[in-house]
């Protein structure tokens with residue numbers, strides 16, 4: 001039933017797709033039911049058969065029962081399905097020590113990605129240090145906690161099978177952070193940090209093999225019209241096996257080491 005949705009690559013996504021499917025089933029039943037009722041009423045109470053109005057109207061209580069059943073089905077979808085799913089997203093955040101933590105700072109029109117590095121502590125950032133070309137996050141490399149921080153633009157790397165806990169914020173306007181395959185979508189609001197979390201399950205390589213498409217990439221899309229360049233506000237997500245993620249992080253650390261040596265000599 002849900003084959004028309006984007007590929008699925010996160011743990012919680014299946015339950016969300018199921019809820020979405022059930023909502024559509026109820027809507028289909030209502031659409032067909034009300035449509036049929038409307039056609040029936042047009043015929044049943046047509047003017048030719050009832051030249052004079054009947055002031056008693058309908059006496060049966062069938063419609064009351066049907067409306068009650070619809071209300072019960074809707075209450076089940078809301079209280080029984082959707083609220084537990086939402087609570088799982090916002091009230092059971094995984095402990096920081098057991099997750100991959102990343103800050104994502106949106107701007108017109110890019111996603112700045114910030115990893116705390118091996119020390120697990122995000123270095124200090126300061127708006128005064130922001131340089132749109134060389135330091136879009138305003139990271140203070142003098143801060144000891146910032147020395148091992150890794151930053152990228154539009155490239156989010158994550159290991160599978162471990163909760164990813166992202167802190168989202170924006171430098172300018174409201175954006176929306178959307179990962180279709182993870183079933184994640186969250187408005188990104190200037191002045192507010194919002195946490196989202198999910199467990200990625202399918203590596204980029206596995207998804208490419210599954211689809212028979214060697215060029216397939218998971219993407220970050222901005223799902224909120226945020227300005228003239230909105231259409232190009234597109235990032236990429238690479239999901240790795242844990243060892244491969246570690247190798248990527250080590251490589252980033254090595255590059256940081258080289259960069260700091262260069263700055264000593266220049």
Ligand SMILES: [Cu+2]
Pocket residue numbers: 106107109174175176222223224225226230233
């Ligand atoms: Cu945007």
